[in-house]
Amino acid sequence: MTVLEAADVTFRYPDGTQALTEVSVGVERGEIVAVLGPSGAGKSTLFKCFAGLERPSGGAVTVEGVELGALHGKERRLAQHRIGLVFQEFHLVGRATVLSNVLVGRLATANPVTSLVHWMSRRDRTLAVELLTRVGLGDQVRKRADSLSGGQRQRVALARALSQRPELLLADEPVANLDPVLAAGVIDDIVRMVREEGLTAVLNLHDVSLARRVAQRIVGMREGRIVFDLPVEDVTDALLAGLYANEDVAANAAHREEVAA
């Protein structure tokens, strides 16, 4: 069954920059898909469209048959609650404890009044501590998030996303801010947790070896289009070389600047 479906998704930023052109991709339940491509390929824009953070200019993104962009209010919040997100820069509340950062993932279904004074049910707290223990942060629960290392922070962010009990986990360059050794450890943890929870995952990566190691399928993107979409064993070095090739360095740099702007 298809969990995530993008049909002819086109995305244009308000300044006219075309970030995505007719991108179509489907992700089956339980699949782990890596999206690869050079900077400026449109991976982050695609992530935002998948997550419902941006609405495509053309085409449609559906998660379990529901178009997130068309929802409003409570329906939209509950739909968003079923998608866990992990960001490149962690996006944690630095001054809050590790535990309260993870509990943020439970707010959508918590009591709207008592949760305002940080009162969360025992079930929610147990789940948060259990997830933190499973990502190896069991003894850091009461520490401030900004006292942790980069790898630990991303694990807190992962636990926050998983505490939503999502169907789908989306990660946008989750290890781009970490050194290679830490990066491999964090990616392995993400994939292990995704498998244990039986989730579907789409990971934006720029590191080819990491993508090959953890993904079942690789989607190659370049200049806002999908170049290939293949099972990991069919992704050849030649295909990857083509993905990252700079046959026209100047045009590529100009394009990159456009997208960054």
Added chain:
Amino acid sequence: MTATIDKKADGVSTDTPVAAPSRRDEIERLARLRRPSWGTVAGALAAIVVLGWSSSSSGFDGPALVEGLPHVGDFVSRMFPPNWEELPIAIELMIETLGIAITGTVFGTVLSIPLALLAARNVFPQPWIRNSARTFINVFRAIPELMWALMFVASVGLGAFAGTLAITLGTSVGMARLFADIFETADMRAWDAAAATGARKSQRVAWVLLPQQIPTMASYTLLVLDGNVRAASLLGLVGAGGIGMELNQQLRLFEYGSVMTIVLVVLVVIMSLDLISSTVRKRFV
């Protein structure tokens, strides 16, 4: 050094002799920026005119100041020795003053938070909400606390309650403006991430925005408390409770020794509060 460059330029390339003087032009152009612009000169002249006008309309008079100095000295000398019999009353009234200031600061701060949230663009992006909240804050902020005190004395009667209300109101609008600006400078990444989990806006305020900004908010609250103690010491002048009322009375009775005692009590309390709050604020930031 220059000779070598010139020689090389003659021999190898014709670009260098052109480039070198143009660099000197650039240096001279940058050096010229040191001259004051017309705007600066006009601004300085305007400042002199404003100062001249305001000192004449404020009745500032050099000779009168010199003539009056002996009287000031006389006044100060009559304040010694302080009348220590006044001390118990002064302390009791200073406690009342502190009570007014602290109660007003606490209630004012609590009231200011919802107002500040309405006035913060990143919490309520709708311009009509932000603009009406900001207008409300600015209108009420334009009225000094002593004026509020006068109005509350007229409506709830003489005493500390009127003073507390005045401080509460003044603090709530003053802090609302401050807090709104603090909220607007917040890092919104965690806020956006919390929104993407499906958390409500009220929950995001309680779990993300306030935890992030509370140290800054607490630091400003202590600063405002300092100011409020000063303001509360004066409220008595209009009958709104605190130590000011007693000060006014003793002045009218020409009891300068008692005046000295009152001034000393105010001095000691405000200075120690200053010391405590700056020590505590250093720990926040």
